[in-house]
Amino acid sequence: MKTSTKVITIISVIAAVALAIFIFFKFFFVLGEGVKAGELNQVVYKGWIWKTYEGRLIQAGFKGAKGGGSIQSNEFNFSVVDKAVADSLMRCGGKVVELKYKEYNGMLPWRGMQKYIVTEILSVRQGDNSTIIPIVGEE
Numbered sequence: 001m002k003t004s005t006k007v008i009t010i011i012s013v014i015a016a017v018a019l020a021i022f023i024f025f026k027f028f029f030v031l032g033e034g035v036k037a038g039e040l041n042q043v044v045y046k047g048w049i050w051k052t053y054e055g056r057l058i059q060a061g062f063k064g065a066k067g068g069g070s071i072q073s074n075e076f077n078f079s080v081v082d083k084a085v086a087d088s089l090m091r092c093g094g095k096v097v098e099l100k101y102k103e104y105n106g107m108l109p110w111r112g113m114q115k116y117i118v119t120e121i122l123s124v125r126q127g128d129n130s131t132i133i134p135i136v137g138e139e
Helices: 003-028 083-090
Strands: 030-046 052-062 071-080 096-104 116-125
Touching: 030 071, 030 083, 052 083, 071 083, 083 116
Parallel strands: 071 116
Antiparallel strands: 030 052, 030 096, 052 071, 096 116
8 A cells, every 4th residue: 555545544534533523522422411490381393304393491580689680581492302202291381391301512403403302201280370570669
């Protein structure tokens, strides 16, 4: 084998290994796992080529003292790969749910449109429909 052929082969192998490592860490390495709780706003089955289950969880809370102590809501957008989990979530609209999820660095079109993939439903309870807004009195 000629020296130039060996160099090209070595560079090609190194590039292929580097690409494989990048793809693994970007799309398949689980960056984190956790649990989120909140009111399930929606779960939809949508997509142009790959149809995926996409959902939104609303987490209510208060801003800190620097923000004036006002009410805020955070949205947790997620995808669901398991059809059984997605079907169960579709029957939980408006309820308070606890969801276990995995976080990836990147999204794959056949896995969903989000980096967060819900893997399990931990609990479901009826949402509290009474809206109590605290009134801050003047001193």
